[in-house]
């Protein structure tokens with residue numbers, strides 16, 4: 001499978017629907033401090049099923065919903081849609097008949113709390129199904145291929161025991 | 172007192188006697204990765220009595236002695252000499268009659284282990300005397316004014332309890 | 343001791359609020375003692391909002407914003423009791439050019455206010471151009487460091503070369 | 505499970521030794537399992553020596569050398585099982601220009617070997633110049649992010665502007 005696009009709607013500072021194309025080779029992302037570059041990586045990890053509060057800045061899942069500014073009201077939902085090109089038919093069996101896979105995650109703030117809804121090609125699934133889909137492609141939200149800002153420093157100062165867990169990702 | 176010069180002899184990668192002048196205003200230190208810039212700061216903290224193995228890279232005091240290269244043999248001693256200008260006579264009483272203060276620390280590798288010898292104006296003193304001298308000038312080896320590489324990241328990820336200790340430096 | 347810590351907190355908090363504004367060109371920030379009524383047991387929480395953004399815990403800010411905020415805090419403690427020398431080892435690494443510009447301007451202002459001598463270790467071309475002088479560290483012979491004076495114009499060559 | 509970890513260690517260690525040489529233009533590095541005979545309980549120690557320097561624990565290297573070595577390790581794990589996309593958020597922050605040059609060259613080589621699509625978040629002007637394309641993130645309206653295509657020549661302006 002090839003990753004082709006990440007669409008953000010109301011995710012953190014990306015309140016307007018935004019298409020982040022993932023093209024071949026090397027794509028650079030640039031911009032001043034605080035403009036939203038790391039939020040793009042967080043959106044990708046989030047739609048792939050990331051759940052650890054530590055690795056996603058913020059004290060809870062609600063932290064990903066656009067919180068408003070002095071000029072715009074806050075929102076009560078956020079959604080990220082990941083598009084995959086499956087023309088090489090390398091997806092897991094139950095999704096392998098489609099040329100394109102669309103994985104989406106939407107979170108809605110309700111009175112009783114927040115709720116994440118996952119879909120693969122419009123069909124509602126569990127968080128686990130999305131996580132397993134990417135585990136097969138060895139590219140889960142916690143894969144070594146997604147290096148968060150500061151993660152290199154963490155690896156340098158990590159205890160040897162914690163560093164060994166990196167190997168377990170490869171095993 | 173004003174800091175005027177740090178002289179390194181056999182300290183880490185500065186095997187040749189090197190004078191690091193500290194002049195007024197802003198002095199920039201530049202150079203490629205691994206060329207020795209942070210070693211300069213470590214030399215300053217070391218001569219001021221730094222003892223924490225964590226804050227001085229290396230598994231022991233011996234780590235500061237030039238360890239040799241394929242072209243040069245290792246050494247068995249290292250010394251750093253700090254020169255202070257005391258023309259404003261703001262030094263502690265017992266050293267305040269001199270225009271210049273010279274604080275030196277030498278470490279020698281002996282069969283029974285390594286030994287640090289401290290001197291102030293040539294007279295041998297204890298590590299404690301040197302630490303107290305700088306405590307008076309609120310500029311000890313652990314003062315907030317000496318910011319090690321990565322210390323900003325440590326402060327950001329520190330537990331609130333550990334951050335409070337920074338305040339205790341100011342109190 | 344408890345009172346001294348509270349007085350220090352007061353001073354540092356005021357410095358911090360002011361230095362944050364100078365580094366961010368606006369916005370606001372404050373320190374809070376949390377987790378305990380006893381200041382000797384409390385934790386230090388940092389709340390900040392860059393201009394146009396909401397006040398929140400520092401942990402929600404971007405990498406560069408966090409670094410600049412932590413720098414404001416270190417300077418706030420420093421200004422409470424300025425030392426004769428201040429050495430900063432690559433604190434500007436995560437900052438963009440606009441923030442580096444304000445960081446250097448603040449260094450010049452502090453140097454004038456306190457007579458402190460500043461030593462700034464950096465890889466940032468813009469920081470180098472704002473210094474009063476530059477020293478370069480080289481390893482012409484492998485594993486052996488040498489200190490040399492650097493022409494402010496030659497600076498970028500040195501930082502890039504091997 | 506124990507054997508799988510040992511096999512993974514073998515592969516990653518070989519990748520690591522090779523990638524380190526490519527990033528440092530020489531030298532040597534190796535991984536060691538320590539603190540226990542049982543690999544499932546062991547710790548991972550990193551030994552490295554840049555060209556001309558002695559083999560020692562990574563903790564004795566300079567900040568930039570540690571970052572480059574840790575990057576070699578992350579890539580070593582990645583190459584054992586390449587994912588379709590790889591995102592690196594400011595891993596080049598502590599590197600000088602010479603190391604950034606080699607880092608970018610390695611990225612191009614990996615992209616060709618694995619067909620992985622790379623996304624590199626950076627403030628480094630040199631890294632920007634080595635990308636196939638650039639996207640800029642801006643906040644023209646405060647607190648609201650927008651993604652735009654960036655002319656490779658306009659890159660440095662964008663990174664510096666507010």
Ligand SMILES: Nc1ncnc2c1ncn2[C@@H]1O[C@H](COP(=O)(O)OP(=O)(O)OP(=O)(O)O)[C@@H](O)[C@H]1O
Pocket residue numbers: 011012013031032033034035036037038039040063064065066067068149395396402403404405406407641647
């Ligand atoms: N829920 C939210 N709603 C609105 N804005 C948010 C939300 N969460 C985070 N932000 C904003 O996003 C900004 C952080 O963006 P991000 O971390 O992506 O910056 P960055 O471009 O990576 O910067 P740097 O170069 O400093 O790392 C913060 O300033 C914050 O105000």
Ligand SMILES: Nc1ncnc2c1ncn2[C@@H]1O[C@H](COP(=O)(O)OP(=O)(O)OP(=O)(O)O)[C@@H](O)[C@H]1O
Pocket residue numbers: 182183184202203204205206207208209210211234235236237238239320479485557558564565566567568569
């Ligand atoms: N005892 C020693 N003897 C000889 N060389 C040493 C010794 N201790 C450290 N070194 C060398 O000093 C170098 C580290 O220098 P330093 O940390 O000052 O680099 P730096 O200029 O700060 O680099 P960076 O920009 O990556 O932070 C290491 O490469 C190491 O080989």
Ligand SMILES: [Mg+2]
Pocket residue numbers: 037038039149404405406593
């Ligand atoms: Mg970021």
Ligand SMILES: [Mg+2]
Pocket residue numbers: 208209210320431566567568
């Ligand atoms: Mg350094």
